[in-house]
Amino acid sequence: MHGRANLTAMRLMDACEHLLCEAEAFEDLTARRIAIEAHATPSAISYHFGSQEELVAAVAERVYRRLNAERLSLLRKAVDRRAPDPPDLDEVIAALVGPSIRWSLDPTSSYPVLSHFTSMAKTHRERAPHYRRIIDNVEHHRAFVPHLKRIAPWLDEVDIGWRLNCALGIRSQVTRSRSRTEVLTNYGIDLDDPDIVIARMVEVIAPMFRR
Amino acid sequence: MHGRANLTAMRLMDACEHLLCEAEAFEDLTARRIAIEAHATPSAISYHFGSQEELVAAVAERVYRRLNAERLSLLRKAVDRRAPDPPDLDEVIAALVGPSIRWSLDPTSSYPVLSHFTSMAKTHRERAPHYRRIIDNVEHHRAFVPHLKRIAPWLDEVDIGWRLNCALGIRSQVTRSRSRTEVLTNYGIDLDDPDIVIARMVEVIAPMFRR
DNA sequence: ACGGATTTCGAATGCCGTTCGAAACCGGTT
DNA sequence: AACCGGTTTCGAACGGCATTCGAAATCCGT
Numbered sequence: 001m002h003g004r005a006n007l008t009a010m011r012l013m014d015a016c017e018h019l020l021c022e023a024e025a026f027e028d029l030t031a032r033r034i035a036i037e038a039h040a041t042p043s044a045i046s047y048h049f050g051s052q053e054e055l056v057a058a059v060a061e062r063v064y065r066r067l068n069a070e071r072l073s074l075l076r077k078a079v080d081r082r083a084p085d086p087p088d089l090d091e092v093i094a095a096l097v098g099p100s101i102r103w104s105l106d107p108t109s110s111y112p113v114l115s116h117f118t119s120m121a122k123t124h125r126e127r128a129p130h131y132r133r134i135i136d137n138v139e140h141h142r143a144f145v146p147h148l149k150r151i152a153p154w155l156d157e158v159d160i161g162w163r164l165n166c167a168l169g170i171r172s173q174v175t176r177s178r179s180r181t182e183v184l185t186n187y188g189i190d191l192d193d194p195d196i197v198i199a200r201m202v203e204v205i206a207p208m209f210r211r
Numbered sequence: 212m213h214g215r216a217n218l219t220a221m222r223l224m225d226a227c228e229h230l231l232c233e234a235e236a237f238e239d240l241t242a243r244r245i246a247i248e249a250h251a252t253p254s255a256i257s258y259h260f261g262s263q264e265e266l267v268a269a270v271a272e273r274v275y276r277r278l279n280a281e282r283l284s285l286l287r288k289a290v291d292r293r294a295p296d297p298p299d300l301d302e303v304i305a306a307l308v309g310p311s312i313r314w315s316l317d318p319t320s321s322y323p324v325l326s327h328f329t330s331m332a333k334t335h336r337e338r339a340p341h342y343r344r345i346i347d348n349v350e351h352h353r354a355f356v357p358h359l360k361r362i363a364p365w366l367d368e369v370d371i372g373w374r375l376n377c378a379l380g381i382r383s384q385v386t387r388s389r390s391r392t393e394v395l396t397n398y399g400i401d402l403d404d405p406d407i408v409i410a411r412m413v414e415v416i417a418p419m420f421r422r
Numbered sequence: 423a424c425g426g427a428t429t430t431c432g433a434a435t436g437c438c439g440t441t442c443g444a445a446a447c448c449g450g451t452t
Numbered sequence: 453a454a455c456c457g458g459t460t461t462c463g464a465a466c467g468g469c470a471t472t473c474g475a476a477a478t479c480c481g482t
Contacts, residue, residue: 047430162396167386
């Protein structure tokens, strides 16, 4: 029944994830290549997932879940460390942007899946609101709001959401437009060291939440 | 001799720009459609530009030039208004991000060309460094550095470049991930009013350049 | 061992961008 | 006016792509 708990469906997802990480261009990902790597045929993709796009979406959602779990785990750690006092602002920001930064610098991570996917969502037809569901899923970001509100009680929730959104924009710029970042900073920052990059981001984001 | 000053070459660029603005998905742009709208044939694209990708790149470069001219014009205005004193920080930031914001909200502008192009550059093969040349062209951003340095002399050029880069990331997030911004801010900001959005961005970016 | 549902397969379809040789067109020279 | 080399346009291919679909094959409860 077109199940995706199937064995070959799993193999297709694994193959797709692997190819998306290896391939440096999205066009390198073809149904035939996925099928070969999964020891299946292209039609298996249509059968199990409906289309290649939906397969990619399923893979991206899986990777997203892992990343978000890491984010929320770091947030929880930051909160617990200071409870019942408000958590440390720098630590909360690091929990928000840290995993993305680390993943994007770790060649063994599946981060390329996410950057390929977000650009694919724009490339492909809007008839797939399936995509927006994944991309616009901000529940895990919402989890940061109450804690930031404790840190900066003079900001209302709109202010905090806005600053959260800006922080995510900075994150995207650094992870996705690396060469631009390099040139603008005159190669003066070691963008390969996640700790340095995260510290730089905290340095810029933290003031948004101070008076 | 494969000239792009040709009449039909111009018509191809215009058709491509128009289609890129209308089409909400990048895949809606096909060589055949461009050709029809330009009263030409698909092979004319290959003949005049080498490939469809290069045609899109040429169009994007043209649009970029217009946007950057507007940015630099606003910067000059901000500088002249206060000369010989340093320009107003808020005005400089508005010059940096304002045109993008206004264009992205103006349905008659060609801003969609740019968002389609940047995502296409990631989608397509890296064998086209032609793309990076356009995207990573940050000279016009560099023009902001000396003026920001006068405003915040305690920052070195790396600091300023980094903050500039962060500001651009915030800009991209707002123009390109609108629905995400909406949800995170609980629909509490009127994202259709460029003045409000720009003011919000200034509110967040300006503190980066204060002590 | 059977039989209905599920899964796999392979050929066929229609679109895509690009190539290529032939036709058309152009402006300057006889 | 006829010619001609260089430039541009065209239309018919080509290979590759995702997807569809009917027929095989496989699976599993009986």
